[in-house]
Amino acid sequence: MPEKIVDGILKEFQEKGLIEPAIKKRRLHVKSYKMHPLVRSAVTVLSQEAGNLFDYDDKGNVLPQKYWTSELLDPREEPVVKVNVSFPRCKRMCLLKVQEEDQELKQKQKQFLEKKPSIPKESQSTSSSNSEGTDLEKIVTLFNVNEPFPDLELAWLMKKKDKNAEPIKEPSAKDWLSKMKHAKVVCLGSWPGSVKPHIEVESIEFLEGLKNSTGLRFLSLQGVSNITELPEFIGNHSSLVILDLKECHNLEVLSKEIGKLTNLRYLDLSDCYLLARLPKELSAHKLRKLSINANSNDFPKDEDLTALQNIGVLRKLTIVWRATLADKQGEAQNRGNASCWQIFKSATKQHNPKTVTKKLPEQLEKLDLQCFPNSTATWLTPESLPKLEKLYIRGGNLATLGESKWSKVKALRLKYLNELKTTWIKLQESFPKLEYLEKVKCPGIRLCPCDQHGVWMKNPDQIEQK
Numbered sequence: 001m002p003e004k005i006v007d008g009i010l011k012e013f014q015e016k017g018l019i020e021p022a023i024k025k026r027r028l029h030v031k032s033y034k035m036h037p038l039v040r041s042a043v044t045v046l047s048q049e050a051g052n053l054f055d056y057d058d059k060g061n062v063l064p065q066k067y068w069t070s071e072l073l074d075p076r077e078e079p080v081v082k083v084n085v086s087f088p089r090c091k092r093m094c095l096l097k098v099q100e101e102d103q104e105l106k107q108k109q110k111q112f113l114e115k116k117p118s119i120p121k122e123s124q125s126t127s128s129s130n131s132e133g134t135d136l137e138k139i140v141t142l143f144n145v146n147e148p149f150p151d152l153e154l155a156w157l158m159k160k161k162d163k164n165a166e167p168i169k170e171p172s173a174k175d176w177l178s179k180m181k182h183a184k185v186v187c188l189g190s191w192p193g194s195v196k197p198h199i200e201v202e203s204i205e206f207l208e209g210l211k212n213s214t215g216l217r218f219l220s221l222q223g224v225s226n227i228t229e230l231p232e233f234i235g236n237h238s239s240l241v242i243l244d245l246k247e248c249h250n251l252e253v254l255s256k257e258i259g260k261l262t263n264l265r266y267l268d269l270s271d272c273y274l275l276a277r278l279p280k281e282l283s284a285h286k287l288r289k290l291s292i293n294a295n296s297n298d299f300p301k302d303e304d305l306t307a308l309q310n311i312g313v314l315r316k317l318t319i320v321w322r323a324t325l326a327d328k329q330g331e332a333q334n335r336g337n338a339s340c341w342q343i344f345k346s347a348t349k350q351h352n353p354k355t356v357t358k359k360l361p362e363q364l365e366k367l368d369l370q371c372f373p374n375s376t377a378t379w380l381t382p383e384s385l386p387k388l389e390k391l392y393i394r395g396g397n398l399a400t401l402g403e404s405k406w407s408k409v410k411a412l413r414l415k416y417l418n419e420l421k422t423t424w425i426k427l428q429e430s431f432p433k434l435e436y437l438e439k440v441k442c443p444g445i446r447l448c449p450c451d452q453h454g455v456w457m458k459n460p461d462q463i464e465q466k
Contacts, residue, residue: 002241054092062094062145091140095147095154136179142186144199150188151201177209184215189222189244198223198247207231220244222268229253235260246291247271256281269293270320283310291318297373305358305379314361318368321396359384372396375419382406393417406431415440424448434458 010033013019019033035043047053054062144150151173158171180186190199204227210216211233219240221227227248234240235257243261245251246268252275258264259281267282269275270291278292290311294300299321300308308314359379360367365387369380375397382388382404391406392413399419409431414420421444428434437456439448450456 053090054094055090062096091138093139093142095142095144095150097145097147136176137181139180140182140184142180142183142188143191144188145191148198149200151206154206173206174209177206178212180209181212182215183210183213185218186210186213186216187218187220187222187244189220189224190247198225198249200225202226204231208233211236213237215239218242218244221248223247225250227251230255230258232257234258238262240264242266244268245272249273251275254279254282258282259284261285265289267291270318273322278304278307280307283307285311286313287311288313289316290314292320294319294321297321300358300360300379302358305360309358309361311361313363315364316366316368317360317364318370319372320370321373322371362386364388366390366392368392368394369396369398370394372398375399401430403430405429407433409433411436413438414442414445417442418444420444422446 010019014021014033018039019035022032022034044056048056056062147153154173154176155171158173158176177186188199199222201224204224207221208231210219214236216237217239219237219242222244223246227245228250229252230245232255234255238260240261241263243258243264243266247270249271251269251272254269254275254277256279258279262285264285265287266289267285267287268291270293272293273295275293275295290308299319308317362385364385367385367388367390369392372393373396376399381402387408388406389408390411391409392411394413394415396417397419398417399421401420401422410433412427412431412434415438418441420442422430423445424447427437427445427448435458437448437450438454439445439450439456440454448456
């Protein structure tokens, strides 16, 4: 599995002292790392020599795309004649919104451009038309780091690139994407941890440019506005493995064309509040990880459970029940405050859930429930989830974990559960194989030997960090 390979690489890097966890507290899982400045400098130098990562400035920062467009040539290179555009040497591109101008660099650019030899217009147009497609076809990855308007930025770059040519129409982001025929990874949505969580686009028509990227394996549209449904061409990307639609708040329909994505393994639909149903075509996938948003307290109904059961290889499932407007406002006002109850509080309390006869997929190894609105769940039992190893419950009204033993569960996370009442002794009896417990803002769970972070670990030195 890809995540196992990545875990192995990160573990090796950490053992060699190349990276370390960004958050220094006892955790079962490490999601982000940092490296020593000297290590980073060495990596930057090596990647520049190899020419296969990103283009960097003299400070070791990734070179913003605005510095390699036609009017902003890089003065640090030899002053050779460059026609129309100075394109990156590597095959990877980042969209970066530069907050402050480097005045010294700007002055050097101006001086360099003033000395640039003049080239006949006919020669310029010829060079532009011959190199334009070739340059963009080399790009294999496109990351949006912090550009809030990616479609407008790509259109601007296309216009600068075509400056000396005579375009028939106004260059657009669609034109740019249509030339990236060998792209493997395209992330146009918000970058994890970025200040601006949502990305604004005029329309989703520019995504039509991805039709030619038939080898695409990773597509992220996280937080992109104006996506009400997936474009029909999505079905042409049979090589797609990861599709990230998290926080696409206007997404209403998951087209049946998604059934044609035969290699899809990871699908994130969390925080898609207007998405009412999962298409039955999902059952044709070999999804191993699925994140979905539930807009009803009755979820999952029998038909939902049946659809999930039909995904025969599903191993990790996340379900998020929607919160009220007041909760969302509280989240916006208190973002980053881990003690804020409003972030996780569910919409309404419902202590008499409807009985369902179906179950969740028995092969699940990890289950993450957020803002569960009911006090009990007939499908949340050890008998119905015999292979479950990780159980995370964050927010909501769950009042009991039952009396049966969860004989396989090794990791248990309980956060912001005001209704759940139990003791450390009862937890040990219910979870005899428990190796990791994280308890945060659960006043009804008493006498747990957790540290100041709410964490208890059995033999912490032997537990693998993933």
